[in-house]
Amino acid sequence: MSAAAVGGASSCIGAAAASCSSAGSSYVAAGGEVGIAGRLPSRVLEHVFSYLDLYDLMRCSLVCWHWNNCLADENSEVWRSLCARSLSEEALRSDILCNLTTYKGKLKSYLHALSSHDCSRNVYVKKNGFTLHRNPIAQSTDGARGKIGFSEGRHAWEIWWEGPLGTVAVIGIATKRAAMQCQGYVALLGSDDQSWGWNLVDNNLLHNGEVNGNFPQCNNAPKYQIGERIRVILDMDNKTLAFERGFEFLGVAFRGLPKACLFPAVSAVYGNTEVTMVYLGKPLDG
Numbered sequence: 001m002s003a004a005a006v007g008g009a010s011s012c013i014g015a016a017a018a019s020c021s022s023a024g025s026s027y028v029a030a031g032g033e034v035g036i037a038g039r040l041p042s043r044v045l046e047h048v049f050s051y052l053d054l055y056d057l058m059r060c061s062l063v064c065w066h067w068n069n070c071l072a073d074e075n076s077e078v079w080r081s082l083c084a085r086s087l088s089e090e091a092l093r094s095d096i097l098c099n100l101t102t103y104k105g106k107l108k109s110y111l112h113a114l115s116s117h118d119c120s121r122n123v124y125v126k127k128n129g130f131t132l133h134r135n136p137i138a139q140s141t142d143g144a145r146g147k148i149g150f151s152e153g154r155h156a157w158e159i160w161w162e163g164p165l166g167t168v169a170v171i172g173i174a175t176k177r178a179a180m181q182c183q184g185y186v187a188l189l190g191s192d193d194q195s196w197g198w199n200l201v202d203n204n205l206l207h208n209g210e211v212n213g214n215f216p217q218c219n220n221a222p223k224y225q226i227g228e229r230i231r232v233i234l235d236m237d238n239k240t241l242a243f244e245r246g247f248e249f250l251g252v253a254f255r256g257l258p259k260a261c262l263f264p265a266v267s268a269v270y271g272n273t274e275v276t277m278v279y280l281g282k283p284l285d286g
């Protein structure tokens with residue numbers, strides 16, 4: 001299909017989406033089809049959809065049930081194509097996303113990854129789009145937030161260190177107001193009332209500049225091993241933050257979280273160390 005043909009088809013799709021919105025959401029919710037939009041063959045739709053960006057695809061999924069069903073397969077050519085255009089080849093070929101089984105899931109994870117614009121000036125996100133690298137800057141603690149925060153629902157993500165932890169290595173959550181850089185080597189996450197963190201070096205829980213006890217709460221809790229994936233579970237419905245290691249649920253670390261937008265966050269002190277974060281979506285129960 002030529003670029004002009006794709007452009008024309010995309011314009012038609014945009015027009016159909018707009019007409020659907022003006023027709024009223026109740027008609028679509030009832031399962032009605034919108035004119036020609038509901039009669040386009042699935043193969044044609046899938047081919048055209050594979051050229052669109054995520055924003056347009058989200059709009060297309062609201063046009064009618066037929067279009068929504070065409071986009072329901074998270075491993076379809078549509079999502080594979082968008083995934084290939086959005087993610088780096090390194091991320092797709094490495095084991096970074098090994099726990100995500102669909103192209104749509106991988107794409108969603110990329111959109112929730114650590115932000116290269118909301119972080120300390122002493123760190124940067126590598127070309128794979130998921131790994132944070134801390135430059136060897138003396139007497140500085142440096143952090144980063146995820147691109148997207150959460151004010152409702154249940155969310156899970158994995159974090160792991162791919163280099164030395166140093167004296168402080170903290171994972172957790174933070175509001176938009178929490179600082180992402182400070183002088184000295186300190187537990188940045190948990191240093192104020194805007195962040196909550198678990199220091200993997202000494203197993204302390206931190207919030208508002210205070211130690212809230214050890215975690216996990218057991219005798220002789222094992223220390224973190226480099227490369228070990230920690231799963232973070234944020235439940236904004238019950239206002240809790242919990243952690244898992246491997247297939248073991250370690251328990252709830254924080255309760256009574258505020259009704260605010262909370263972002264995944266990390267802070268590190270060791271020069272040239274690297275931290276990777278992968279958003280998984282809604283946690284599985286059990």
